[in-house]
Amino acid sequence: MSQPRDAQTDPSSALTRRTLLGGGAAAVGATAFGFFTPASAAARPAGRIRDPFTLGVASGDPTPGGVVLWTRLAPDPLAGGGMPARPVPVAWQVATDERFRDVVASGAEVSRPELGHSVHAEVDGLRPGREYFYRFRVGAELSPVGRTRTAPAPGAALASFAFAFTSCQSYPAGYFTAHRHLAEEDLDLVVQLGDYIYEGRPDPRDLRPHEGNGEPITLVEYRNRHAQYRGDPDLQAAHAAFPWAVVLDDHEIDNNWADEVPQDPARQSREAFLARRAAAFQAYYEHMPLRRTSLPRGIDMQLYRRLTFGDLVDLHLLDTRQYRSDQAPQSQRLDPTRTILGDQQESWLQAAVAGRTARWNVLAQQVFFSQRDFASGDALSLSNDAWDNYVADRDGLRDHLVAVGTSNPVVLTGDVHASYVCDVKADFDDPDSATVATELVGTSVTSGGDGRDQNPSDAVQLAENPHIKFINRNRGYVRNVVTASGWTADYRVVDVVTAPGAPVRTRASFVIEDGVPGAQPA
Ligand SMILES: [Fe+2]
Known part of the structure; x- marks a missing residue:
């Protein structure tokens, strides 16, 4: 290039x-x-x-x-x-x-x-x-x-649309080899689902220690952190090769933040956190190819939006951090007053996926959408940072997709540093209920280090959640080729990130047929 x-x-x-x-x-x-x-x-x-x-x-x-x-x-x-x-x-x-x-x-x-x-x-x-x-x-x-x-003309009959999605690129955890391979793919777009930077303090024991003296707090500190990441030649190559569409998650600011609540309210006052959030948002905008509509105003940044690619793909980029209720104990997960999207974004999305849309409706977002029980047997153990902690919003959106007949909904997810494929069920507690959408979860670029094929505990997840069809814990990205008749997702992985130059391979491929929710092994 x-x-x-x-x-x-x-x-x-x-x-x-x-x-x-x-x-x-x-x-x-x-x-x-x-x-x-x-x-x-x-x-x-x-x-x-x-x-x-x-x-x-x-x-x-x-x-x-x-x-x-x-x-x-x-x-x-x-x-x-x-x-x-x-x-x-x-x-x-x-x-x-x-x-x-x-x-x-x-x-x-x-x-x-x-x-x-x-x-x-x-x-x-x-x-x-x-x-x-x-x-x-x-x-x-x-x-x-x-x-x-550029995107194709509105409504243009597209033969195919190729894109990759990526997330979770911890600089200290390893080399961005996946981005070097990503840059060599044949793509129309790259979608970044968050954790573009990590806010962690420098640790000299890390492979590539973070810059600075501690966690970034001020605008200049966030600029320096973004600049360290953006100096990476593999990441630069991936940006220079394709247009990107980006949304942030938590680590662009602070681990597991929720709206106006930091990770550790005992250590960051509300005022201090809001100033930090405004600084982090501004540095994010400064480093991303975003439109002026996303220019932050104080603590607010408009990130949810839709990009359309001919008659084939409507890409809805969601923001599950800025408007969410704080994470709550699992016992409160059904509380209908709690939200992960916020009312305005939810209304926008409900309208956007109804009526006339492209053939494939992508919900590109951050955290795990499908139910995921980590505990064997009758016990239920769920993530309180994922949609499982916001069941009313999750089930409401899922049921809305069914009610308005949204064409081919596909949820894209980052955050968990592992690859998954899930059937989105009409009732996650009933394996015989209808599959109504598909969730594709992409692994990290580096976060978590070298990775492996699976963890021993993954067998429990697969047994407890029959709607989860695939788990893999190598690093990489997901390459997708979308046509009118189907969607092929290739889970592209590298075996090593703590040494440069690992080759890329396709660990697994899945296909979603037009009109048939749920991915099948290719
Ligand atoms: Fe992450």
Whole structure:
């Protein structure tokens, strides 16, 4: 994906074919900050910044003909970024070819110190369902080249849609080898289901210790943590290869936080936690290819949203952290006043999955959806951080999918550092009840370390939960190819993350047939 910095585009062809987009900012980009202006004539303030693209490039949230292009200027990434405390213009280009001979859009954004000199260029007016290449320039410095893809036209008859989902990438736990393999897949999109960073303190015994002096609390500390992760070359390769759609889970802020409640209320006051949440949200936005609609306002960040891919896939990205009731003892799991989605998100989702939708309706979210009993025999032992602790919301959503006849619902899950395949049952306590949806759970990239095929206790889970059809505890990601007739999920795993370079293999493949909830071994 990368390209030599001295590779030059033919200016005449670029100038004639360039389409200026985005109004004023783009017009400025074409003149003062254009890629082909001699360096001496370019904006003087930008000319002196050396090596600002240490965090790579990314793109995300594709629409028909549009996509967000991301970078963040950080010549000193682990020390607050190292940028001067003033706005710096950043030019960008989009081309149909990797060598930028056919530039079809260009413009400029002003990166500001208030947002960590991050850049979120929302490009529109491209062709739907097409591959593009993009890059940024500051002064004489060119960024690496990224590749992206716009979403197909609304309702377009798609032959197939290929995407992977990924979660839980603990930097200290190992190398992001899975991302290196992910970057080499043939995909339209990557979906990240949270635990993009971990907030843990540095431990010198770790393979790749976290930066900093403790858990991040302030905005600068969260920036440095994100920058450490984003400096990883395998992660950069995966971002540069495809557009991503991201949602966060708990570790982007604090383990198992719930709305305004931290993990350890005895040690973090409500006020301190809310300030921490606002800082963590802002750093997350600064480092992700998100649209301005997700720009945090104080402690709030709009993350639940829908992306549509022709007539084939409606991707509903959910936020199960920001609006949830605090985790409660298992005895309170049936309390109908408790929520994991919050009323507004629940209403939005109920409307979004009713009526006319794409053939496949994906619920991309964080925590385990299906019932999961860890205890053998009559005893019931459930996770209180998962949908099992919010039964009214879980069963209500499940029953709604049935009631409105949502076409092919598929729940995607991260969080548990293991791969699962589950039938979503009309009644989880009755194995003979109907299967009404499918849940695919993806393993971690590294979290938990090298992993293994299964734990001894997995036999108990499989016996106690007949709707769970597969458990595997290697590291990796899930590759999916979706067509009108079926969905194939390949569980791609690596055997080792504590040493670099492990090969990838497909541990198992499952197929969901159109109109038949539940995945079957391929
Ligand atoms: Fe995790």
